[in-house]
Amino acid sequence: GYHGRVTLGHLTSLGALRADEAGRVIDLLAKASINVVTLPATDVYLSSAKEPVHPRRGLTPIRALREAGVNVAYSSNNIRNAFTPFGTADPLQIGWLLAHVAQFGSPDDRNYVLEMCTHAAARVLGITDRYGVAIGKQADLVILDTHKVGDALLDLPVRRWVIKRGRVTVEARQTCTIYRTAQKEAAL
Template sequence: MIDYVIRNARLPGRDDLVDIGFAGSRIAAVERGLSCDAPEHDAAGCLCCGGLVETHIHLDKSRIIDRCAPEPAGRGHLAMERVSDVKHTFTVEDVHERAKTTLERCIANGATRMRAHVEVDPKVGLRGFEGVQALVAEYAWAIEIEICVMPQEGLTNNPGTDELMVEAMRRGARVVGAAPNYDSDHAAQIRRVFEIARDFDADIDMHLDSGASPEHLDAVLVCDLTEQYGWGGRVAFGHGTKLSTMPPDEQAVWARRLGDAGVAVTVLPATDLFLMGRDQTYNVRRGLVDANLFVANGCNCSLSTNNILNPFTPFGDCSLLRMANLHANVLQVGSRDGIAECFSMLTDRSARLMNLTDYGIAVGNPADIVVIDATSPTQAVAEIAQPLAVFKNGRRTVTRTRPELHRPA
């Protein structure tokens, strides 16, 4: 029994228009000229796809730029220190309100699935985790959120953090994270994270290999442990800016190594462009992994937001399409297929990174659909096209109207 229809939908990779029928919270039909009398939305030939997937965002520390110390003079940023200095002021209610504002912006920009990375340590305790966790049920009508708990300021060198990580996993975190750059013993932190993942049968998503040269890659150990634990397809990491400093042929070798091990990479254009190259005063390196090159060599990649309005990234409107456009622009991706591949890094590839087996516009899948003001994935990325309508589990959650020009009579 069809109870709602999106008419005249243009799906990625198809030239014809189709109708998408909902039965309750599921997609029941994808066909031309669907015959039924159900209420409908006319997509009018606009691009329709599964809801956008945000794989890497920090809701807990978003929107704190005005309470942090200003950026120091010169080329330094001290982002972690500036955030760390105010974490003791976070309350559950404060985190909840800031995170809610950011989350609603993500929803309005078409996201229907999300992995939120949340810090725990003795300074903030579980307050950030609790503030974000409250949103999981509160916003289930619009987005599915899984929490990745992480030790931003170190694990082996930060007593009490391990216990907080484990407690957050017990309380419902579904992914375990890492940030070995800030640990005195990188390898020990990585090994401990794999142990926690094994104990809780959890996926792993790390902050890894941020830096200005390719020496001392933690990705070497991550690939080895992924194979040792049989965790292929369940491990991802964000940033990886060290990989961007290699010649392209060496990057391709690394992409194949990661792909063979089953380790995915999330590229975070806004943050990495803002933070990298601070050791240079001119001809500044981009510090941005070429996700298209990595995908072409067998490594799954997603593009994501990371930080919003904090010292790591004092900008952001929560638009994933803007992230795809930024990546394509900076990496000089000019072909239609290459730009379309960036769109897949917000949709199909992001869903694969998060092991979402019920993603996309197909009969039986959840009726999670975004209608974008474009006719192709390439156009959507190139023009940062806006979502006009979003549906979650068969229910409309977002409406956006096109600007109207008021011409003189």
């Protein structure tokens, strides 16, 4: 009954284990199809906050979980409270933070981070049957002002349009104005 329907959040203690110990736990998670949701903003802020020397600021071992086939997503958890005093709940900002902290810098890594907040999150929620852009699906999406999908974490681009159930619900515009003085223009 619960195969693939159980999700663990944070799981930062797994990152404190030796690799062999963590590996045994990760293998069990993979065999049981248990999902993991990492909450990077909260986990980095709270982890070992009271340790006076070399406080741990770790996440769950995302790379090892990925390699074992565990479905890993991320989320913002709380914002603007005692657990996470900063944030806007923007998935791209959380992904940007996660990519830094987890050292996911390659193009493949960045695509994986985006996968974590899209398809992996849909698997956690059990909505893969209606998630995505295809005939018969809801077509909920955000259109970003970027040239490549993988650059979304590099650029943190403007979200040009938000589409919900096939209808545009938000359109964002950005204006950049450069003012030049007459003296500077004469020098050009």
